[in-house]
Amino acid sequence: MVGLRALRRVASELRCDVAAARNRDPAAKGVSTVEILAAWPGVHALLAHRVAHALHGAGVPVLPRVIAYVSRSATGIEIHPAARVGRAPFIDHGMGVVIGETAEIAENVTMYQGVTLGGTGFATGKRHPTVEANVTIGSGAKLLGPIRIGHGAKIGANAVVIHDVPANSTVVGNPGHPVRVEGRRPEGPDADWVHLPDPIADAIKTLSARIAELEREVGDLRGRERRVEAEIVALRPAQGPNPAGG
């Protein structure tokens, strides 16, 4: 039986969830607690999760999953009843958020719509991310595997993160890579992700230079300079409708 203590805990966590929505959602400034409780899907999903998690912890069968399922249907936010969510999280907008069974989220974490805290495959055991305090996870970001997101880190919208993230860093892109650590650009030979060498372009350039050289030598052997013009073929038939439409 779920005790009074568990219910008190859920009520106090709910107060923190509402405060988090008010503090971190610019649209919630000056909005009453009743309105936030009635119309903020992130708050609904977290409330449902608090109850489902307490029941799951108490060993109640079936019901925690049913609560999670109903909450998902209403909010678009799927949180496994076993996932550990700390105090004052905030899920803005919510739709498309998935938080897996072994995910752990510390206090004051902010997530936007489309965030996945997922596994990378069919592994069992701890297979979802651990997110430390004060982390912000941008919309559409995918955090995959039993990785650790250091406290205060910011994960950019649509990043795909499969490695640990240092504390107080900003990670963007796919694969996710740090573009700021403690407010500074990372330094070192592997830090410039924008200007990485392009081996395919380099190979094409080398081949092109060798072909030009061969053409010059063939021209010399034939005793005349020969310029090879590429044949131009019309893409569009001379008659009939333009396939590009318009």
Ligand SMILES: CC(C)(COP(=O)(O)OP(=O)(O)OC[C@H]1O[C@@H](n2cnc3c(N)ncnc32)[C@H](O)[C@@H]1OP(=O)(O)O)[C@@H](O)C(=O)NCCC(=O)NCCS
């Ligand atoms: C990553 C983010 C948190 C900004 O963090 P920041 O520490 O202030 O970093 P900056 O804005 O200084 O950006 C750092 C670099 O990353 C780049 N960057 C920022 N966000 C990025 C993203 N989502 N994807 C790719 N690159 C991104 C910037 O262009 C900048 O590049 P530079 O080093 O060449 O100048 C923010 O851009 C972001 O994605 N927030 C998510 C917000 C969101 O999901 N809102 C939804 C509301 S509905």
